[in-house]
Amino acid sequence: MFEQMSQSEAKEAVLQLVEEYWSQFHQAKDTEEPERIPYSGRVYDSAEMKNLVDSALDFWLTAGEYTEQFESGLAEYIGVSFCSVVNSGSSANLLAFMALTSPLLKARRVLPGDEIITVAACFPTTLAPVIQYGAIPVFIDITIPEYNINISQLEQALTNKTKAVMIAHTLGNPFDLGAVKDFCDKNNLWLIEDNCDALGSEYYLDKIWRKTGSVGDIGTSSFYPPHHITMGEGGAVYTKNPLLHKIIRSLRDWGRDCICNSGQDNRCGHRFSKQYGKLPMGYDHKYVYSHFGYNLKATDMQAAIGVAQLEKLPKFVLRRRDNFDYLKERLQAYEDFLMLPEPCPNSLPSWFGFLVTCKNGVSRNTLIAHLEDRGIQTRMLFAGNILRHPCFEGLEDGVDYRVATPLVNTDRTLYDTFWVGVYPGMTNKQLDKMADEIILAIKKQGMAI
Numbered sequence: 003m004f005e006q007m008s009q010s011e012a013k014e015a016v017l018q019l020v021e022e023y024w025s026q027f028h029q030a031k032d033t034e035e036p037e038r039i040p041y042s043g044r045v046y047d048s049a050e051m052k053n054l055v056d057s058a059l060d061f062w063l064t065a066g067e068y069t070e071q072f073e074s075g076l077a078e079y080i081g082v083s084f085c086s087v088v089n090s091g092s093s094a095n096l097l098a099f100m101a102l103t104s105p106l107l108k109a110r111r112v113l114p115g116d117e118i119i120t121v122a123a124c125f126p127t128t129l130a131p132v133i134q135y136g137a138i139p140v141f142i143d144i145t146i147p148e149y150n151i152n153i154s155q156l157e158q159a160l161t162n163k164t165k166a167v168m169i170a171h172t173l174g175n176p177f178d179l180g181a182v183k184d185f186c187d188k189n190n191l192w193l194i195e196d197n198c199d200a201l202g203s204e205y206y207l208d209k210i211w212r213k214t215g216s217v218g219d220i221g222t223s224s225f226y227p228p229h230h231i232t233m234g235e236g237g238a239v240y241t242k243n244p245l246l247h248k249i250i251r252s253l254r255d256w257g258r259d260c261i262c263n264s265g266q267d268n269r270c271g272h273r274f275s276k277q278y279g280k281l282p283m284g285y286d287h288k289y290v291y292s293h294f295g296y297n298l299k300a301t302d303m304q305a306a307i308g309v310a311q312l313e314k315l316p317k318f319v320l321r322r323r324d325n326f327d328y329l330k331e332r333l334q335a336y337e338d339f340l341m342l343p344e345p346c347p348n349s350l351p352s353w354f355g356f357l358v359t360c361k362n363g364v365s366r367n368t369l370i371a372h373l374e375d376r377g378i379q380t381r382m383l384f385a386g387n388i389l390r391h392p393c394f395e396g397l398e399d400g401v402d403y404r405v406a407t408p409l410v411n412t413d414r415t416l417y418d419t420f421w422v423g424v425y426p427g428m429t430n431k432q433l434d435k436m437a438d439e440i441i442l443a444i445k446k447q448g449m450a451i
Contacts, residue, residue, distance in 0.1 A: 013059055017052045024048035038377040039432045041355060041423035042228035045318065046311070053306035064264045066302040072309050076223075076238055079312065081216040084247035085240040086254055087305055091198040091224020092127035093298040094237035097250050098194045098220040099131035101239075102166055104249040104293060110192070112137055116165040117404070119191075121151050123412045125384045126393065128170050128196045133402065140164070140404045141389070146411045147344045149357055149383065149419075150177035156185045159406035164189065170196035171203055171214050172383070173421065174322070174354040176346050179205045179217045186218075193218035198237070201230040202319035202352030211350070220246060225304075228425070230318055230352060231311035233304040249293065257295025260288045264299075319352040321426035325433060326353040329424065332437035339364045339444050355421040357383065358440075359414065364447055366418050372443035378422060378436055386416035 004012040024047065057068055069087050077085035088094050102112040112118070114136030120129060122141045132139045142155040149172040156167075167186055171177055179195075186193040197203075197215035201223055204211045215221025220243075223229075225236035239250050252258060259278065262269040270287065277283040278290045330342055341359040345351050360366045370380045385391055387409060399405055422436055 013056070016059065017056060020052050020055050021048045024051050039379060039423070039428070039436060040425075041379045041381050041421070042425040043427050044227050044232055045314070045425070045427045046232075046307075049310040049313070050307045053310045054303055057303045057306035060302075062302050064301060065299050065305070066264065068302045068305040068309055069300065070263075072305040072312065073238070075309065075312050077240060079315065080213045080221065080240055082221070082240045083242045084244065084250075085238055086247070086250050087300045087308075088237045088239060088254055088298045089300045089304075090235055090298075091222060091226060091229070091237040092130075093296075094198070094222035094224065094239045095127050095194075095196060096131045096296075097239050097253050097298060098196075098222050099168060100135070100253055101220060101246055101249045102192050102194075103135060104253075106245060106249055106292075110165070110190070112165045112192075115163065117159075117161060117163040119156065119159045119164060119167045119406075120169055121412065122388045122405075122409055123149065123172070123383055123386060123415050124170060124388055125196075125198070126388060126391075128168065129388060132168065133397075137165075138163070138402070138404060140406050141409060141412075142407045143409050144172075144411050144415070146359055146414065146419075147341050147357070148175055148177075148346050149173065149343070149415070150175060150346060151182065152407075152411075153178050153181040153185070155407045156182070160189060164191060166192035166194060168194040168196065170198065171200035173343075173357055174200045174203050174351045175343065176200065176203050176205045176214050176349040176351060178346055178348075179212075179214070180207050180348065183207070183217055192220075195221040197221045198224035198229065199354040200352060202315060202322075204350040204352075205346075206348040206350075215240060216242070219243060220250075225308060225311075230322075230354070231308065231315050233300065233308045233311070236300045236304045236308065252293045253295040254298045255295065256297055257291045257293040258288070259290040259292040262288060318426045322353045322424050323351070325424035325426070325428055326351075326356055328430065328433050329356050329422075329437060332434070333358075333440060336441060336444055338362055340440075353424050355381065356424050357419060357421045359419045361418070364444060366420055368447060369440070369443045370420050372446065373422070373436075373439055376435075376439050378439055380420050380422055383415045383419050383421065386419070387412045390416065 073085040117138045117140045140159045143152045195218040200214045203214040220241045223238045225233040273287045274284045343357045
């Protein structure tokens with residue numbers, strides 16, 4: 003087939019076949035109404051498949067041109083200077099926190115025993131790096147129905163050991179960035195925004211709409227399939243701070259001091275002409291290590307998918323908002339029994355899901371059993387209260403962690419809160435079915451309006 007073709011012509015022929023393959027075997031499948039309504043899913047077309055195959059045909063197996071294209075595109079979208087693609091959102095949170103432990107930060111370096119303010123209504127990997135390093139997470143409560151950190155309790159958590167605040171924008175709803183940023187600035191604290199569930203959310207600050215992830219010192223994203231865009235697996239860490247970026251890249255790439263990209267040599271022009279630490283003069287800079295790092299890079303094939311997804315992101319965000327508004331309007335009449343979610347003031351969320359807290363005698367467990375039985379997928383607010391999970395067995399309050407305020411609302415989410423999806427692949431028919439079944443489940447529990 004390829005005998006009379008140049009390499010570029012052969013590649014184009016393969017990509018045309020991929021287009022036809024997608025049309026025949028994926029497009030038709032995607033138009034079928036699934037029996038089960040998932041809380042999230044991949045939304046893609048031939049562009050993602052063609053990029054993936056294009057990258058595979060080049061057979062550049064680590065980070066390359068697509069990675070650079072994605073990093074620059076995401077940085078521009080978020081409104082930051084630097085972006086580093088990694089292999090997962092969990093790795094992104096690991097790098098974000100560990101960057102704060104670098105000796106290069108001098109007096110602001112986080113040391114074991116220092117305190118990090120956070121919430122217990124979290125996804126575990128927002129918290130795990132703090133505990134694994136030996137820092138002390140300090141927990142305060144959340145508000146309902148925003149499901150974000152209670153800013154009125156920040157001062158109660160503050161001590162002379164506090165070094166940072168590390169929290170997520172819950173299911174796309176920004177936390178009060180203005181108040182948290184002011185608190186951090188006043189007390190010389192680092193702020194890490196876990197933006198994994200909020201890509202595309204915005205917050206109005208200093209008379210400008212800013213993307214979440216761009217206000218704090220470091221932001222993180224996840225590109226696991228349920229998220230706003232996907233690479234299959236993957237994540238990103240981003241910042242405006244060149245020193246933090248240098249540290250993040252070093253930690254991501256084995257801890258090395260060298261800034262060369264994969265396959266590149268002597269980018270700095272001093273590969274064999276400097277002296278580092280106690281190493282001999284002229285030791286190869288590519289093998290100088292300034293941090294105890296990891297290998298958390300993603301592949302160019304993953305980034306190739308991300309490049310195509312990033313082009314779709316603005317439409318995805320709008321669809322998520324429309325789906326959220328549609329569900330909320332359908333359920334508005336049942337607010338006596340369901341506490342419906344509210345956006346943070348001064349924010350424009352890119353909703354990841356539709357959170358509901360049951361009240362006035364409605365049983366969450368009965369309600370979600372009804373929905374699951376009818377093919378509607380539900381999810382809890384992640385850990386609910388992470389302190390009540392087996393991973394905290396053996397950890398001691400006041401030693402390994404500290405609870406600064408009663409976690410009343412956090413515990414309420416543990417018993418009364420769940421969520422359903424609003425992802426852009428949902429149809430109005432599916433949204434109507436979700437609303438109808440939620441209403442039916444309320445009525446079956448003897449509740450009526």
